Amino acid sequence: MFGVVITNFNCEKFIEITIKRVFSQTLKPEQVVVVDDASTDRSLDILKKLQKEYNFQLIKNPRNMERVYSRNRGVEELKTPWVCFLDCDDFWEENYLASVEKYLQQNPKVEAIFTPPKGFINEEGKVIKKKKPIRESLEELLFSGRVGYPSGSCFKRETFISLGGYKDIYLHREDWEIFLRFYVAGKILGLNLQREYWIREHPLRSSKNNPQFLEATLRVIEDYLPLIPPKWKPLMLFHAAEQCYRFTKPECGKKYLIRLLEENPKLLLKPKMFWEIFKRLPKGFFRNKKHKKGKN
Incomplete structure (x- = not known):
């Protein structure tokens, strides 16, 4: 049912545990694709070694193409009805995919699902912040910019492709914009509150304190204000x-x-x-x- 796309760039410290957590899911993914975005550290060697133990496809970008291209490239290789994304530094708990499947069984018309994270961990995997219970509706979260972590995002693959996938023009908020695009296109969104993953905070996290994050945020807002x-x-x-x-x-x-x-x-x-x-x-x-x- 589920295919998983993992994007990797210079993630030597975390990529092994990320891969192992995918393959230790209680509900096994049917297909796993890892797209390496021209890493310059040891992560590519680690991935090649892991391929001897785990069945996943490894794609190497000829140069650094950024995460939007890498995610879309990974989806091209999938044959599964659904695609779930995972960043190389984040951490799925073992029931993540099972929780998404359970939600889909209860809400079969949904075409995109967002699962909020449990919270944040540091480089060593220690919890630094737990998220509070969510009381807002999906719409309240969506329009206040609180939907979009790729590691908690799953899409019906055909719909994802037909709507154009992630968009480079919104890089740094592409993960939020795609849910807005699904909404504006009349697709049914789902909010899975069985939170089974963690976001890892570390100095190399690309969107943290990046002024391009603000530029992308304002671009998304100005583009979608007339449409909502x-x-x-x-x-x-x-x-x-x-x-x-x-x-x-x-x-x-x-x-x-x-x-x-x-x-x-x-x-x-x-x-x-x-x-x-x-x-x-x-x-x-x-x-x-x-x-x-x-x-x-």
Whole structure:
């Protein structure tokens, strides 16, 4: 039922455990494809050694093509009805695929499934943060930018291909954008709350503190705001504002806050929403405003 695509780039510290966790699933994948994106460390040698023990196809990109290309390339090799993605540094628990299958049995019309992570682990595999229980709806998560970790993303393969797969233009938020594209295309999305995987935090994680993450976020938002139901637009504008402040772009944040206030000012009255913006404001934000007012 499931094919798995693993993308690898310089993941020598983690790729072995990642591969072993895939093949120790209680529900075995029918097909596994690993796409190496021109690694320069020892990970390719490790993968070749692992091939002697585990049955997976290894594809080597001729040069670094980035993860969007690598994931789509892996899907081309699959023959399975469903594709699940796994980043080389993340960690599936043994019941991950079984939990996705169970969800599909209960929701057979779904064409894309997102499973939120249990939390975050460090380089040594120790838990550094556990995620809180999710009380929001799928739509609330989707339009606030909280859907999209590839390691928790599974798609009906034919639909994934027909909608064009991951898109380079949205690199760094391609994992979020594809769920929005499924939604706008009228496909049924699923939210699997049986959380069976961990995201690994480490210095080489490509999207962490990368300013291109903000650029991609704003591109996704501006492209999809005209396409989504009006009731969900405030959540997208809020996500834009909080990301602007996260990357210390106060003028950008202010612009989206103004647009948010025009759409739904009550959203900022929610304590959680207010705090998400407040905690990201630059130090001295209010002091500077007061000082400027005094000079006038």
